[in-house]
Amino acid sequence: MNKPKNTLTLFLQRFLLLIIIYQLIRIGFYFYNQSFFQEINLKIFLGGLIFDLAILGYINIIFVILHLVPGKFQENKKYQNFLFYSFFIINGIILSTNFIDYEYFRFIGRRSSFSIITAEGMSNEIGGLLISYIKDYWQIPIMMIISLFTFWLCLKKIKYQTVKTFSKIGNYVTLLFVVGLLFIAGRGIGRKPISLVDATNYGPIGSSALVLNTPFSIMKTLSKKENLKEIKYFSEAEAKSIFNPIQTFSYPEFNKKNVVLIILESFGNENIQRGQTPFLDSLIQKSYYFKNAFANGKLSIDAVPSTISSIPGLMNKSIISSNYALNEVNGLPKILKENGYETSFFHGAFNGSQNFDKYANVAGFDTYYGKDEYIGPKSFDGKWGVFDEDFMQFFAKEINNFKQPFFTTLFTVSSHAPFTIPEKYKNKFPKGTTEIHESIAYTDFALKEFFKTAEKMPWYENTIFVITSDHTSSTGEELQYKNNVGKFRIPILFYVPNDESMIAVDEKNFQQIDILPSLMDYLQLNTKIISYGKSYKSKDDYVVNYLDNVYNLEMGDFYLAFDGTKTLGLYNWKTDPLLKENLSDKNPENKQKMERFIKAYIQSFNHRVSKNQLTVK
Structure with a gap:
């Protein structure tokens, strides 16, 4: 006959099993993404244990109560079966979310948030993309099933059919004590509750995703709102003397050229000038090319406000899907419309995808063209939207109907996962070395065909083409593209037919938010704007972006990582692209200068976004 087990021992054995399972999942996450974590140490896994205890503490408070509340019902087999199955199902579902980030981490560079898990702004695409995800990354569902099966088998081995409880008083004291411990584990023992940013304390720069777990990240981003905190590093006057986003442009004559902005999906630096993009490579030779260009975010949804409105993504949530989405902005559409331009936004995906249509409206575009407005050959990729070649031809023909001058933006789709290309082009493009390369080559071909059509159009010679990527891709063998500098390296170029002054290679640091002020200078507009970037004519040489609760600042040859309160590291990213040597102690003057700048920035x-002050009144 089995010896009765007290209910506290039963709960503790189950809870310990969960801790072990979470650690095994973290180890699996590390080996799956090993190339992204060049330095690991015991501190990372100790930090991981703290974050595992945090999420497990909150989740299992209810189970402590169900295990330890005294009463004869505790000895009832049906009740114990209920406890067993509910403990497995609820904890099993929650721990399974960790597997989403085994692959998705490569795309976004951090653990998933609540809005990403719920596919906010992608309701039409999610069904097809989920099927593709399971098909393309079949090993991840298998690993998840193995983990759940292991959890089930080990849980079954913890005998629970015969239990006993303490006396009522003893059980209530034990219950209060254990609930208190779990609450402390969930909250953390610091002055403030444990948060996502605390993960930066447990490892090298870029290792926060290994420290964290996905359920904790989801829990901390459950609210649709992300309120920016007013921060006072300096007095208002001193902050403005260090960085002031108000910029004035004054010219005697307006250079009334059309503007075509093309945002190429996932065309990070790791994918160009390596044989996959012959047309873009050739265009670079005829353009004003920014050799050291950066994205201001890791998601497509970040690229639109960055390129259109010169607003960087300095939150864990994109401004498009945040509670600041309706802030008044004075981006390219409104500025150019005031100067007589017709404006439009094209995106071949489902209408409403990633809330681009809503932001296009807020930004001031006259017209939005999505999959619903497309006219042309049947060309749906089955998952995401209209294939790039056909949508770009539609784009070129629609432009022909616009009154000059015009400003139009195109966002491509075909080089987005699952990287589908038309059947007729299968095996016609180089496969490359990673799964995205064939679709990159296809979109490069589509871009070439677009320019073949465009150069025959009457508006072509009077147009500046701005070409950029939304962000880097998830793949790439080179280690330099897997740290907090390389994860943002993208191509940006200005191509202006018959303007030889716009053929050059610029080595200054440049970013997506620099596009707006640069166009103000090139078009010679008279305007005053708020921009967090700078013109290509400026002597300033900085780039700012944000990832996984770390502010990244490139200034000249140096890169500073800042967590909001302290500097995490200073590196010469040009001579040390793998960021091996921390120069914080060796170069205190540069560290102080860059730290002052990022604080003022x-x-x-935070002040202007939270107070809806992104326009000059």
Whole structure:
């Protein structure tokens, strides 16, 4: 006959099993993404244990109560079966979310948030993309099933059919004590509750995703709102003297050229000038090319406000899907419309995808063209939208109907996972070395065909083409593209037919938010704007982006990582692209200068975004 087990021992054995399973999942996450974590140490896994205890503490408070509340019902087999199955099902579902980030981490560079898990702004695409995800990354569902099966088998081995409880008083004291411990584990023992940013304390820069777990990240981003905190590093006057986003442009004559902005999906630096993009490579030779260009975010949804409105993504949530989405912005559409331009936005995906249509409306575009407005050959990729070649031809023909001058934006789709290309082009493009390369080559071909059509159009010679990527891709063998500098390296170029002054290679640091002020200078507009970027004519040489609760600042040859309170590291990213040597102690003057700049920048951004002050009144 089995010896009765007290209910506290039963709960503790189950809870310990969960801790072990979470650690095994973290180890699996590390080996699956090993190339992204060049340095690991015991501190990372100790930090991981703290974050595992945090999420497990909150989830299992209810189970402590169900295990330890005294009463004869505890000895009832049906009740114990209920406890067993509910413990397995609820904890099993929650721990399974960790497997989403085994692959998705490669795309976004951090653990998933609530809005990503719920596919906010992608309701039409999610069904097809989920099927593709399971098909293309079949090993991840298998690993998840193995983990759940292991959890089930080990849970079954913890005998629970015969239990006993303490006396009523003893059980209530034990219950209060254990609930208190789990609450402390969930909250953390610091002055403030444990948060996502605390993960930066447990490992090298870029290792926060290994420290964290996905359920904790989801829990901390459950609210659709992300309120920016007012930060006062400096007095208002001192902050403005360090960084002031108000910029004035004054010219005697207007250079009334059309503007075509093309945002190429996932065309990070790791994918160009390596044989996959012959047309874009040739265009670079005839353009004003920014050799050291950066994205201001890791998601497509970040690229639109960055390129259109010069607003960087300095939150864990994109401004498009945040509670600041309806802030008044004075981006390219409104500025150019005031100067007589017709404006439009084209995106071949489902209408409403990633809330681009809503932001296009807020930004001031006259017209939005999505999959619903497409006219042309049947060309749906089955998952995401209209194939790039056909949509770009539609784009070129629609432009022909616009009154000059016009400003139009195109966002491509075909080089987005699952990287589908038309059947007729299968095996016609180089496969490359990673799964995205064939679709990159296809979109490069589509771009070439677009320019073949465009150069025959009457508006072509009077147009500046701005070409950029939304962000880097998830793949790439080179280690330099897997740290907090390389994860943002993208191509940006200005191509202006018959303007030889716009053929050059610029080595200054450049970013997506620099596109707007640069166009103000090139078009010679008279305007005053708020921009967190700078013109290509400026002597300033900085780039700012944000990832996994770390502010990244490139200034000249140096890169500073800042977590909002302290510097995490200073590196010469040009001579040390793998960021091996931390120069914080060796170069204190540069560290102080860059730290002052990023603090003033954050202070201005948080204040203006939270107070809806992104326009000059």
